[in-house]
Amino acid sequence: MKTDIEIAQSSTGLPITQVAEKLGLGSSEIEQYGDNKAKLKLPIKGKIGDHKLILVTSINPTPAGEGKSTVTVGLGDALNRIGKKTAVALREPSLGPVMGMKGGATGGGMAQVIPMEDINLHFTGDMHALTEAHNTLAALIDNHLQQGNDLNIDPRTIEWNRVLDINDRALRNVVIGLGGRTSGVPRETSFDITVASELMAVLCLSTDLMDLKVRVNKILLGYTYDKKPITVADLKVGGAITLLLKDAIKPNLVQTMEHTPAIIHGGPFANIAHGCNSILATQAALKLANYAVTEAGFGADLGAEKFLDIKTPKLGKTPNAIVIVATIRALKYNAGIKLADLGTENLAALEQGSINLQRHVQNMKQYNVPVIVAINRFSSDTDAEVSALKQIVETKFGVEAYDTTVWANGGAGATELAEAVVKACDTETEFRPLYSETDTLETEMTQIVTKIYGGRKVELSTKAKNQLRRFKERGWDKLPICMAKTQYSFTDDAKKLGAPSDFSIHVREFVPKLGAGFIVALTGKILTMPGLPKKPAALNMDIDKTGKITGLF
Known part of the structure; x- marks a missing residue:
């Protein structure tokens, strides 16, 4: 079986000028970085109008994988396949996880953005x-x-x-x-x-x-x-x-393997930052295409919450639909099944672990946006498991679920999902934020902990309490809150899987980000400088005398 990088290297992309033409952009409106990458010149022409925005998020990440970026790319390709002018907006990979645990971060299989090596490494700088x-x-x-x-x-x-x-x-x-x-x-x-x-x-x-x-x-x-x-x-x-940032502020244009325009820009982590690509990138996708598919980092408790409560008020557009990605393997992992046993059919564990997905579905419904579940299918998933999960989602969670095979089949593996997304986008709803602009930091945290995480309360350290008092004196107490929390659990303890309840979130200190316009709450043992694992992904990487890269993913 070919690796992701081998699949990407066998793909032939269009010249970036032709990708720009798909969006109605001429050569004078982009700055080329070689033949296959470009930056969009500012300001970007066009109006958002009634163009549709689809947010792709997921359950809490596990070692079994969820494939959020893969589904985002595949869905964008599928929408184009069914005749909808679509662009994808993604975050830029950081060399931290690329060289550390994850390897590449450009999708996978037949649903990737290219040039995969450039995007994962230095890209446009x-x-x-x-x-x-x-x-x-x-x-x-x-x-x-x-x-x-x-x-x-x-x-x-x-x-x-x-x-x-x-x-x-x-x-x-x-x-x-x-x-x-x-x-x-x-x-x-x-x-x-x-x-x-x-x-x-x-x-x-x-x-x-x-x-x-x-x-x-x-x-x-x-x-x-x-x-x-x-x-x-x-x-x-x-x-x-x-x-020093005059060029970095310009969004980057590349393409998927099926030549869907992909705008990749900005890369904050959702566990320690706000986890969304740039406003300029998302706005560009909305202005230049009729459908914009974007993703937010990690699970819906982090990336999606921050997209909806921090980014959306500044974006000028609320999502028309939310897609939650889940894998059968990851749900069984949430039930306590060991990694080595995830390929074995286990309907009881699947049902038990689905409570994690259920919590995310309930959370996203609170924003009054149509929610759809995408089952990112692995080759080891059985028909019985896929059928059981679809039934659980549709009968118990009250939303539709679609089997997607984008890793193996690209956009062709998500056309049914794409049709459902188009239908959902035409549903008239009124977006409902989790908290208002006049709420205090304490109220915002309580709303997130009780309504998104499923916890009972927020516990503040003495330092955090003193900081809140000073923030109020300085007029900073009603800025949005950005929770820095482990991505692996709804709690601040990475080992508590599933959908825990009746717990407290412990805030040890706050970090004012006045330029960004929010306050970061550091919870539990969250770190803002990760470490490399015992066997970093870098050990598998190499380059030969022709410049061909191997082992990136």
């Missing part, structure tokens, strides 16, 4: 531009301390650390400024992964270059000795940081 901009700002802060500290910044309160686009646990806690008077002011700091940088969130939530600069200037850097907040605007370097 957006991640590097963000890393450079973030660390330039960090260097400017430390230089300000070294050169006299005119702003009276208390080094112990600096919130802006450094970033790297790779998993590196050794950099979670570091000391800088060692080496004497000419080497800076010694202080403790840390590294995050680039996708956790506030600049990533700022880039993804900005509507144009000037909005980006406004947001950059609002970024909180730390506090003075008398507890006054210090922002980028106080440091007077907002323009310099913004210019």
Whole structure:
């Protein structure tokens, strides 16, 4: 059986100019990065109008795999197959998981975006531009301390650390400024992964270059000795940081293996950030096609909630349909079945594990958007299991479920799902957010924990309680909340699978992201700099003398 990278390498893509033409764009409206990649020039022409937006999400991820991106790509191809002008909007992969646990992140099998190797590696340099901009700002802060500290910044309160686009646990806690008077002011700091940088969130939530600069200037850097907040605007370097992102803000255009236009831009993780591709990318897909298929990171409790409560108010468009991806293997895993036994038919375990899917279906229904379940079929799934899951979903959960085989068959494996999505998009509904713009952070967290996670309450550390009090004094207490939580469970304990209830979510501290316009709540043991596994995916990768890459996925 061919690997994903072998399948992608055997695919012949169209010249990127022809892909742009599918969207009504001429050569003067794109900036080519070779023959198969381009950036969209801003502003992007067109109006969203009554074009349809489909959000693809999933159950909680497991080692058995869910295939959310694969179904997103396959659904986009299927919609084009049935005559609907469609574009796909996805996030950019981070080198952290690419070199770490997951390998590639461009879909799979016959439902991939290409050029797969480029997208998974350096692509058009957006991640590097963000890393450079973030660390330039960090260097400017430390230089300000070294050169006299005119702003009276208390080094112990600096919130802006450094970033790297790779998993590196050794950099979670570091000391800088060692080496004497000419080497800076010694202080403790840390590294995050680039996708956790506030600049990533700022880039993804900005509507144009000037909005980006406004947001950059609002970024909180730390506090003075008398507890006054210090922002980028106080440091007077907002323009310099913004210019480093002048190209990164432009969405990237590639294609699927079936030549569906794919706009890939921005890559915040949903477990430690807001988990959605850029507003500009989603708006571009909506403006340039009649149907836009997009995805949000990890399960619906994280990515979809943040898409609906953080991104949607700024997007100017609410989803017309939500597709929840599930696999039979992953549901059996939620019932406690071992990985080695997931290929064996087990209807009882399937029904037991389906409670995880049920919770996600109920959660998405709360937003008053039509919900459909996509069963991403594996070769080991039996007809009896697929039939049983469809019956459970349709009779117990009250939504339709469709068997999809996009990994094996590309868009042809999701035409039935595509027809259902079109029908759902024509349903008249009124979007219902989980909380209002006037709600406090405490109310927002309680709504998420009780209505999305299925928990009982939020428990705050002493530090978090003190922070909330100061946020209220500064007028930050009604910003949206971005929960940083494990992706593997509804709880803040990664080992609690299924659909737990009657639990508390523990918030240890908050991180104000004033440029992004939200407050991050760090829960449980969540980390903003992942580590590499014992056997990283990088061990399987190689390149030969012709430049051919192997082992990426």
